[in-house]
Amino acid sequence: MKCVHLPGFRSLLELVDKPTPVPTGTEVLLKVLGAGMCHSDAHIWEGQYDLGGGRSISMAERIRFPLVMGHETSGEVVALGPQANGAALGARYAVCSWIGCGACHFCAAGDEHLCATPRFLGVNRDGGYADHVLVPHPRYLVDIGDLDPVAAAPLVCSGLTTYSALKKAGPQLQHERIVMFGAGGLGLMALNLLRILGAPGAVVLEPDAVKRDAAMAAGAIAAIDPRAADVAEQVRAALGQPVRFVLDLVGSGESATLGFELLERAGKMVVVGLFGGAMQLSVPLLPMRAATLQGSYIGSPAELRELVALVRERGGLAMPIDRRSLADADTALQDLRAGRVVGRVVLVP
Ligand SMILES: [Zn+2]
Ligand SMILES: [Zn+2]
Known part of the structure; x- marks a missing residue:
């Protein structure tokens, strides 16, 4: 598979080849159809958030390199682990990247996006800047039906x-x-x-x-x-x-x-x-x-299902989309940082 590696903070994004993973257990492998680029990817690249008053918060302890960023992913299922029940081969889904530890009180309440030890795709583990993405369980897949997968990808974070x-x-x-x-x-x-x-x-x-x-x-x-x-x-x-x-x-x-x-x-x-x-x-x-x-920080997996259902039912999603190739990821990220992007960049492998 091809993926875009971030080798370290403030480093050039590199397009590299690596073995395509084979899903085990409940894992699902999807062919990526769209991977939106978010401002928080720019913060990951920069390695910090400015807290004001001269203080900042570093990403150094949260990020392991090389990282495949991308937390706004849509894709088509191409392989299923033996226990991956509830996803269909060939079906198209938005990938809910907001995966928690599964054990804390936030996760128990369905608020995995608020988990203090997150395993977010594209942040804490490899995400969608690639031609394939591995998702740990079918419950993180939201059926997008006939929605355009490139337009639907940004629903996962900006939506x-x-x-x-x-x-x-x-x-x-x-x-x-x-x-x-x-x-x-x-x-x-x-x-x-x-x-x-x-x-x-x-x-x-x-x-x-x-x-x-x-x-x-x-x-x-x-x-x-x-x-x-x-x-x-x-x-x-x-x-x-x-x-x-x-x-x-x-x-x-x-x-x-x-x-x-x-x-x-x-x-x-x-x-x-x-x-x-x-x-x-x-x-x-x-x-x-x-x-x-x-x-307000992201939103819950249940709210993502609600949102996708709403857009499927009523239609009318018309975001300006700036389509880029994986090879163009570095330029796209710098364009985003410089404020040169109107609408959303979506990497289309
Ligand atoms: Zn985001
Ligand atoms: Zn948790």
């Missing part, structure tokens, strides 16, 4: 992450407009999901003019430059109602600080992005505004 975060708005999502930071892969996915859910939609804050245009094309109510001096007035005018839900898909000190400033009484801000930095927060305004600040 699930935005879906789980949007659900945290509660029933108001169906009848109120929201404010959203970021029109990268997550932002365009969120706009797609709002449309599929029949929700009134979002006013988007995005500094890049090309990405603002992409947000408008994806159905944003308005796309505003957050660096404008009158940004708060522009957002309120475009929203036409109080700001009661802010979704921060960027997660920088600037976006989270501005997001909280925009929030009205009894509002909620959900932070998803991992750009890095520290937010300025007026402590008295938190109780005085009865505000809620919440973080």
Whole structure:
């Protein structure tokens, strides 16, 4: 099989050959049909997250090299271990990469994405930047039916992450407009999901003019430059109602600080992005505004099944996809880091 190796932090991604694994026990081998490239792959490549105030968190203890990244994978089953019941040869699936230890209280509750000792595909073990991927158990396969496997691959991370975060708005999502930071892969996915859910939609804050245009094309109510001096007035005018839900898909000190400033009484801000930095927060305004600040990390395997079922039933997923070959993975990652990607890069072997 061919796979893309990351030999170490900040190293060139290399296309290498290695023996194709033979599934044993409950394992399933899939031919990869699409492997989305996520901003967290850029963080893995860089080896750290910026926590703000000069602090950072290192990935050094979590990553073993060489690593095959790729946690947004779709594929077709080509071989099954003798105990791999519940998957069909030739069927197409999205691969749920969020695999926990199976023993902690998070895993017992079905929240494997919150497990403290994860075995995530593409992070802690080899993932989808390859022409084949080995999945430990059929329960991590979600049937995508007739969905385009290249378009469906990003549902596993950008889809699930935005879906789980949007659900945290509660029933108001169906009848109120929201404010959203970021029109990268997550932002365009969120706009797609709002449309599929029949929700009134979002006013988007995005500094890049090309990405603002992409947000408008994806159905944003308005796309505003957050660096404008009158940004708060522009957002309120475009929203036409109080700001009661802010979704921060960027997660920088600037976006989270501005997001909280925009929030009205009894509002909620959900932070998803991992750009890095520290937010300025007026402590008295938190109780005085009865505000809620919440973080959201990926989403549960059950939510992924819910999301795929929703997209299969209603259709309408129309993310801009930038298809690249495995050999082009290194260039694609650097394009993503430099902000040159509109929509989602999907490696297609
Ligand atoms: Zn991701
Ligand atoms: Zn666990």
